[in-house]
Amino acid sequence: MENLLVWGFYFLSLYAFIPGLVSRLFGFRVFKKGLADKEIALTFDDGPDPVYTPRLLDLLARHDARATFFVVGAHAERHPELLQRMRDEGHTIGIHNYVHKTNWIMRPKTVKRQIALTADVIKRATGQAPSLYRPPWGIVNLFDFSKKGQYKIVLWSGIFGDWKSHENSKKLKNRLVKKLKPGEVLLLHDCGLTLGADKDAPAQMLEALQIYLEEGTARNYRFVTIPQLIELTEKNKANRPSWWNRALAALWLQYENLFHLVFRLKAVKAGDGGKPVFHYRKVSYSGPPIELREGVRIVKGDKVAEIHLDNSMLRQAALRSSSPVAVMIRLLRQMDHALPAVSKAVLNDPEMSTVKALYGVTMIHSGTDKLGFQLFDLPDNWFAKVSRLYLKLLFRVLSAKPKKKPTRSSSKKERGGPSAMYPRMLFMSRRDMESYRSTAAPASQNAEERNEMPLSVVAGETPVSPTVIS
Numbered sequence: 001m002e003n004l005l006v007w008g009f010y011f012l013s014l015y016a017f018i019p020g021l022v023s024r025l026f027g028f029r030v031f032k033k034g035l036a037d038k039e040i041a042l043t044f045d046d047g048p049d050p051v052y053t054p055r056l057l058d059l060l061a062r063h064d065a066r067a068t069f070f071v072v073g074a075h076a077e078r079h080p081e082l083l084q085r086m087r088d089e090g091h092t093i094g095i096h097n098y099v100h101k102t103n104w105i106m107r108p109k110t111v112k113r114q115i116a117l118t119a120d121v122i123k124r125a126t127g128q129a130p131s132l133y134r135p136p137w138g139i140v141n142l143f144d145f146s147k148k149g150q151y152k153i154v155l156w157s158g159i160f161g162d163w164k165s166h167e168n169s170k171k172l173k174n175r176l177v178k179k180l181k182p183g184e185v186l187l188l189h190d191c192g193l194t195l196g197a198d199k200d201a202p203a204q205m206l207e208a209l210q211i212y213l214e215e216g217t218a219r220n221y222r223f224v225t226i227p228q229l230i231e232l233t234e235k236n237k238a239n240r241p242s243w244w245n246r247a248l249a250a251l252w253l254q255y256e257n258l259f260h261l262v263f264r265l266k267a268v269k270a271g272d273g274g275k276p277v278f279h280y281r282k283v284s285y286s287g288p289p290i291e292l293r294e295g296v297r298i299v300k301g302d303k304v305a306e307i308h309l310d311n312s313m314l315r316q317a318a319l320r321s322s323s324p325v326a327v328m329i330r331l332l333r334q335m336d337h338a339l340p341a342v343s344k345a346v347l348n349d350p351e352m353s354t355v356k357a358l359y360g361v362t363m364i365h366s367g368t369d370k371l372g373f374q375l376f377d378l379p380d381n382w383f384a385k386v387s388r389l390y391l392k393l394l395f396r397v398l399s400a401k402p403k404k405k406p407t408r409s410s411s412k413k414e415r416g417g418p419s420a421m422y423p424r425m426l427f428m429s430r431r432d433m434e435s436y437r438s439t440a441a442p443a444s445q446n447a448e449e450r451n452e453m454p455l456s457v458v459a460g461e462t463p464v465s466p467t468v469i470s
């Protein structure tokens with residue numbers, strides 16, 4: 001008897017549990033989360049319900065949101081008009097078995113029948129054959145994997161216990177808002193008739209969802225169907241850099257953080273979400289004499305505020321832009337936005353009082369003259385060579401999308417690439433910074449704020465090393 005139980009357990013494990021685990025752990029042939037910028041997929045199980053589904057459809061329509069409904073065949077059969085409405089309003093319909101039973105206790109043949117019956121109901125109501133399947137309770141069995149190609153199994157990345165009634169919908173709303181993130185696949189229920197669910201639970205779900213949708217719309221999220229999210233995910237994955245590039249870039253950014261910490265660079269935040277755009281520190285200028293506007297002269301030994309572009313910002317700009325030109329434009333816009341803040345930070349910083357100019361070495365110089373910088377070529381020495389090499393490498397790591405492997409010559413042309421680029425020196429005199437400060441300067445920076453915003457100033461002199469806006 002005991003043996004039988006053990007074997008029974010093993011069988012069940014193999015049949016249902018382990019495949020379920022495998023699919024969860026590895027996302028094997030199962031879609032449960034997307035890769036997107038601003039898209040989220042809402043999915044609703046167990047319906048349609050004559051009371052709650054129409055209310056849900058109204059709510060979605062008000063927010064111009066598309067969703068995916070995994071319907072129970074027996075429910076769908078009674079309400080073909082709701083399925084038609086889903087179709088007409090741009091939603092996607094998938095299968096959630098004919099009756100709400102777990103595949104764990106069904107024979108493969110029975111599961112197959114459940115799916116086929118429900119597919120028929122959907123096709124009869126809408127004229128469209130479904131292509132998505134979500135097994136009840138997400139329990140996938142070996143059979144589901146054997147059905148190659150016909151149905152895509154869709155699980156979820158967020159589940160909220162919305163099938164149970166709570167004192168109010170606030171808790172549910174809070175849980176939902178935490179999952180207001182791109183690529184999420186949210187599982188909710190528009191019917192409370194399933195075993196273990198509360199009949200009126202969907203009413204609270206609708207209340208919470210309304211707030212979630214309002215918040216999501218305000219933050220520019222788009223609510224799309226599963227097929228739309230899958231398509232986007234595939235596109236984004238194809239454009240994503242290889243894993244080693246991501247690892248290398250992560251390392252580089254880590255190294256930069258360390259560099260900033262060791263040499264005590266201060267961050268200047270501005271623009272999108274208050275992320276750092278520039279970092280600066282005081283250094284002694286060591287290059288050839290430079291003549292700036294209005295007779296300002298920078299010579300060896302003069303103190304300058306060396307600025308660096310934030311590399312994670314550079315990385316983001318590179319990943320989000322389709323061409324090098326677009327990267328430049330994006331960065332210039334960020335710099336334009338942050339320059340008043342950086343001028344102000346440096347001018348207000350007592351430790352920068354001896355600084356004669358802003359100074360940086362960068363590949364990204366075309367257009368910076370419009371921002372008020374003066375550009376100079378690097379002297380032809382080892383420092384220039386090292387800078388060039390460093391910046392080339394940096395640019396390649398941060399902006400490369402090595403999945404496309406173009407030929408050597410075309411890659412240079414296409415990217416307008418690192419090899420076509422060369423670093424130059426940027427300067428902006430203290431007087432020009434002052435005029436910057438007087439123009440529309442964002443984010444007031446009083447003495448208190450200064451303590452927490454930037455890190456702290458450089459102590460003394462540091463080696464030349466990556467003296468770059470990088």
Ligand SMILES: [Zn+2]
Pocket residue numbers: 045046096100136137194
């Ligand atoms: Zn269900």
